[in-house]
Amino acid sequence: MRSHLIVLFFLIFSLPSAAQQIIIKDTITNRAKDTVPTFENLYDISDGFKDISRFIRRDTSKRVQKKRSGISILPNINYNPSIGFQIGAKVVGGLYLGDRSHTAMSTFATAVSYTTRGIMVGYLSHDTYTKHNKWNIKGGAVIAKMVALDYGMGMGNTIPTDIPQEEVLNNPQRNRYVNQYTVYSLNERLYKQLLPGMFVGAGVFIELKRNIRTLGEHQETPLAVYSDLTGYNPNSYNNNGLMFNWQYMTRDNPNSAYKGIYADVVLRMSQTWMGSAQESFQLQTDFRKYWQLSTERPNHVLAFWHWGSYNVAGKLAYLDLPGTGRDTYSRIGRGYTAGYFKGNSFFYSELEYRFPLLRNQFLSGVVFANVQTADDRLGTKLFQQWQPAAGTGLRLLFNKATRTNLCIxxxxxxxxxxxxxxGLNEAF
Incomplete structure (x- = not known):
């Protein structure tokens, strides 16, 4: 599998690069070094395929340049240890519903995919800003057959216990279980701008999980133990409720920000009168800060991300516990499989350094490090035990109109x- 990924990477990388060497000049590197790159001088994968096409046809005619579309239609290729190798089709796009000087970019994405772990997903998501950012509407819908790796609750610590069920749930040996289930999900939030960059709003979420089971033969599993201790149906349940939200946003682009802040605070209230299996209250926080390190190389950035989910009251179902990879796009905790750590409350922070490798921004790199912590049922408190991870990667500019990157x-x-x-787009 990894050999196929390596071939894929070199295929994607070498085609545009070869075309660039044969056909075009890097109009940025030929300019004075203190000149800021313009949109026309950026180079993305679409430019590479166009150059290859012209080279094959030996087309030396001058063509009128069309305005670059903000929509990308592409194979939905992905890989990570949680899902295996993914194939499918994906459409991502971005547009401005007002003048970009006072209106944030609206984005949308829709995809269908299948992975080598047997996961099938179809989704539609959007993040829409009206003219002058007066209103922000975000949300989406998901239908999926999921196969999720499970390593129990907590941070993998070895606190002794005389209760066998708690030992299975805490899973200090980090034994791997595989949970399978079907999920139907819908959520929508509506925000009203109060001050420039500041919004308040409310929303609704509906999550139906069905056909839940742990694959294989086991005497006890973390899913079954937790469901028994908390009174949840281990085979199916609903998690429905209302949300109240506060948001502050000054970042310049949602796909790959160079500067600014994004902050979002959400109180999720699972409520039985809306069909939820149990009542619970969870406070979620999402904070991102971007420092642009150079005006000459705008994609030279230092970025910080915090994501947290804190139990206020009640108990969530096992599959809804916050943890590694449990954010909206399953990006937190690179270095671990999704759900590797989880608890009633969870805290995560990451620092990433992004640097250009080519002046036309076609190729850039990143290095990053993160930490996470969670509580458990054996007495470990939030912030008491931390687990780190780190990594590095490459970025290929996929669509310069929306700053969409192919991330490896x-x-x-x-x-x-x-x-x-x-995957596509930055982790945050």
Missing amino acids: DYAFGRFGQRGLFL
Whole structure:
């Protein structure tokens, strides 16, 4: 499998690069070094394929340049240790519903995919800003057959216990279980701008999980033990409720920000009157800060990310516990498989250094490090035990109109966890 990924990487990388050497000049490197790159002088994968096409046809005619579309239609190729190798089709796009000087870019994505672990997913997501950012509407819908790796609850610590069930749930040996289930999910949030960059809003979420089971033969599993201790149906349940939100946003681009801040605070309230199996309250926080390190090389950036989910009251179902890879796009915790650590409350932070390798921004690199912590049922508190990870990666500019990058990362953590992570757009 890894050999196929290596072939894929060199195929993607070498085609545009070869065309660049044969056909075009790097109009940026021929200019004075203190000149800021313009949009026309950026080079992405689409330019590479166009140059290859012209070279094959030996077309020396001058053609009128069309305005670059903000929509990318592409194979939905992905890989990480949690899902295996993914194939499918994906459409991502971005547009401005007002003048870009006072209106943020609106983005959308839709895809269908299948992975070598048997996961089938179809989704539609959007993040829409109206003119002058007066309103922000974000949300999406998902239908999926999921296969999720499971390593129990907590941080893998070895606190002794006389209760066999708690030993299985805490899983200090980091034994691997595989959970399978079907999920139907819908969520929508509506924000109103109060001050420039500041929004408040509310939303609704509906999550139906069905056909839940742990594959293989086991005397006890973390899923079954937790469900028994908390009174959840281990085979199916609903998690529905309302959300109240506060958001602050000054970042210049949602796909690959060069500067600014993004902050989002959400109170999720699972409520039985809306069909939820149990009532629970969870406070979620998402904070991202970007420092642009050079005006001459705008994609030279230092970025920070915090994501947290804190239990306020009640108990979540096992499959809804916050943890590694449990953010909206399953990007937190590169270096570990999704769900490797989890608890009633969870805290995560990451620092990433992004640097250009070519002045036309076609190729750039990153190095990153992250830490995460969670509580468990054996007395370990949040912030008491931390688990680190780190990695490095390459970025290929896929669509310069929306700053969409093809991201190839290799990350490693503890307990022998490591792997290749391939996908579109930055992790944050």
